[in-house]
Amino acid sequence: MSAVTASRGLLYGADYNPEQWPPAVWREDVALMRQAGVNLATVGVFSWAMLEPAPGEWDFGWLDDVLALLTDNGIGVDLATPTASPPPWLGHRWPDALTVNRDGVRMSNGSRNHFCPTSERYRERSRAVVAELVNRYASHPGVVMWHVGNEFGQVCHCDSCAVAFRSWLRARYGDLAGLNQAWGTSFWSQRYSEWAEVVPPRAAPYLINPSQQLDFRRFASDALRELYLEQRRIIAEQAPHVPVTTNFMGFFPHVDYHSWAEEIDVIADDSYPDPADPQAPMDTALTHDLMRSLSDGRGWMLMEQAAGAVNWRDHNVPKTPQRMRLDSLQAIARGSDGSCFFQWRASTFGAERFHSALLPHAGADTEVFRGVCRHGADLARLKEVAGSRSHASVALLFDWSSWWAAEEDAMPSRRLRVLDQLRSWYRPLWRAGVLVDVRSAGDDLFGYPVVLAPQLYLVDDEALAGLRDYVRQGGHLVLGPFSAVADSRGHLRPGRFPVGLTEVIGGSGEEWLPLPDGIRTGLLSERLGDGEARTWGERLRAEGADVMASFTGGPLDGLPAVLDHRFGAGRACYLGTVPAPAQLERLLDMVLTGAGVAADRERPPVDVEVVRRGEALFVINHGWDERGISVPHPVRDLLTDTVHSATVPIPAQDARVLIEESR
Structure with a gap:
């Protein structure tokens, strides 16, 4: 991460899905990215069907052009393996590659995340597409980061997962005697006499063994981690010096991120707080603190957030440009070295056509895009913050x-x-x-x-x-x-x-x-x-x-x-x-x-969040009334280059990033 931010400063960008648009639009996109100060684009997350339209048939020409266009314009590429959403041909030809829920219903394609994590056919085809990508782009000068999959979280209860679950249990407990003891199977006559009797927790007439449930959750997290590691190993063989990431989802219930953290070069998170929820700034701060802690000094980044509204709540209240800026600065304050969004250009079709983007449907002459450009200038002014650390007591x-x-x-x-x-x-x-x-x-x-x-x-x-x-x-x-x-x-x-x-x-x-x-x-x-x-x-x-x-x-x-x-x-x-x-x-x-922790601290005003990162003090006013904080020495606001003494005013829905003026 430090190698990437050393040359670019704080990372600013979005998921970019050029496959949804003709090439003429790509050139407009890149020109507007430069205008906004974007320096990173995540490319290829959902492009498998475009890259491999049929098994073993490859089409990389369009991706060659996109990567060349971004690189020539100084925009780094976070290149994704497209394995989160297999093309329809995979499930059509090999139905056992599709996931099965606990009721025994096999999922279909037509959405995303419809794969079984233990399916050998899915894993074989995943390895193939990743290998093709890496063979082609491992030495590409524009690829500054690799992005494996997307939002790992699939849980499957099929027969393939049952076989893999048994192997996981053998490794953990050694034999059936160890398993029976660990699961307390003397209760309700659940003692197992052969491994074939052991299955994932599936639909049952009453309560399922809680130890079985707990171990299956651990197994499901580990199975997904192995998918990630399998792809990471392919990347590392040819691009060992390029950092590898994947995007977490905060306090997500299906994956134990503690067990993944050491395998991730750059901890990344997707954060979608509800702007209608008054508790959202606090909840989001907690999640950012989790990500900084998982990083343990290696750096983390906000990989996805909304520029305005999302598409999946019952009532999708949009962020204002001011709120978008504050949410982004809050992540930077809590250790993020990047502030990225989903997505760059709003889609006109598909399930996320009403999801906001840095470039909205109405185009560049909009308040949203003007806010995007203003925030790009913010992040450029905060370049010296990149890589600095916070210390918690x-x-x-x-x-x-x-x-x-x-x-x-x-x-x-x-x-x-x-x-x-x-x-x-x-x-x-x-x-x-x-x-x-x-x-x-x-x-x-x-x-x-x-x-x-x-x-x-x-x-x-x-x-x-x-x-x-x-x-x-x-x-x-x-x-x-x-x-x-x-x-x-x-x-x-x-x-x-x-x-x-x-x-x-x-x-x-x-x-x-x-x-x-x-x-x-x-x-x-x-x-x-x-x-x-x-x-x-x-x-x-x-x-x-x-x-x-x-x-x-x-x-x-x-x-x-x-x-x-x-x-x-x-x-x-x-x-x-x-x-x-x-x-x-x-x-x-x-x-x-x-315990002597901040015993002499001054409590921040209502709705004001104060966070020190390195030598910079971030002061964020989440409220709708102007507030102020007192300072013992003159300070300079990195965002405005204004010097303040004694009292620093913080307008409503605004922020200050302060360093001592003596510097």
Whole structure:
């Protein structure tokens, strides 16, 4: 990534689909790209049927012309392997290459993402088209990045996937005895006596084994990763020095991005916040923090976003050009070295004909395109930001396996949702301008003064030991409800909960109690203020911990709800409920202050997001009223080259990128 941004600065561009247009339009496109400041185009994502109109018949002439045109005009190419959407001939000739849902229905073509990840015929044809692409363009001077597939997320339950699932299970557990133990098959007479009996979770009359479900989710993610790696290896053989990426989708439920991250040279994400949702800026910031954390310093980029409206919501409210700009700058503030869009020119046909683009149907003489050009100038002014890093003092824990396991069927409550908990804990940090890394419980956490685990339902023994050592050696841990409940197999840990951490929190629990509707359960606390317990309660007892809050009313009346405990050189808090937002905010603020994290920080004004990246301070006003922030030294706004002293005004729906003027 650094090699690409060193010459181009921040990357700015879009998916480009020239196959939808005659060659005369291509020349107009490139001229307008240069006018807008575009320096990167993702090409070929959905071009398989154009490149290979019939099996083994190739047509690269049009792509040669497109790449030459872009390269001659200084626009880099992120060249995609077109394997996300096979041509109709593949499924027509080989129906077993099509995906099958859990009800046994085989999908058809006519859309996209209709392939089976384990189909050998699909993989054979994928390897062929990738090999042809790489043979032709590995040394092309305009190709600055390779893009494998698109939005990997397919899950298939066919017989081919059943065979592959069994192989995956053999590698994980060794034999049937290991599998039977891991899945607890003595329950409901599910013991397997031969591998052929093991199938993916399919339609069944009642609840399916949760350990089977969990492992199939892991397998499905790994099967897609192997598709990615298979194509990456072909690219690396001939273009070893060109970075390879694929586009993630934020907190996507079907792929464990933690397990993919080390295989991606440039972490890339597709982000489509709803401009009608007042919580969207906060939710988007959390997702950007996830991507920056997955990158771990290698750089990430926003690969797709909308310039205006999308086409897939029930009511598609468009972004204004101002909102488009703020969404893009928010990603740059949180570590992205690129701001790209779907797509360059709006399609006049197909399923996404109402999806916005940098160049809308009405053409260049539009407010949208004028905004696109203005933002291209913004990003050119921010060239020095490319490659700079952010440093977070807080780790927010999130694991895909724990998410999957916590939201299986037959749980104590469907209302205790993992992402809801994650966002509610993140919200006060975002509002306070505290930068957060999103980490896995098994990561090395010792560099963070504070670790927050809103809900860590599933955690393995090694991660538990790491959390104990983290607190013992001086860390500050805050652990949310329904945590340390299950092991890596999804089996419940016997004993008082949170099992393995009771000594750390100075207390323990014996029963989970989803709270009844219609009965108010309060939370009494001198330190946090009084509030209300919501959704969830736990029957706890303090065993050396201070009781920060207690339940009042309802089935837990008088019992501890929040515990605070010194352990070794560190401190741990445990929440046995979902507190009111104001109480949670006070608790987190107390922990941050106690850990010395931004204790002297000035809270940003309402609707204003403040993020430091390297030497640049990004200040983004998401609201509709002018705000201001105070600065101790004169600062210069990189976007306007204006110098400010004492107070920096931030107009509504606007941003500042500030550096100390002494530089």
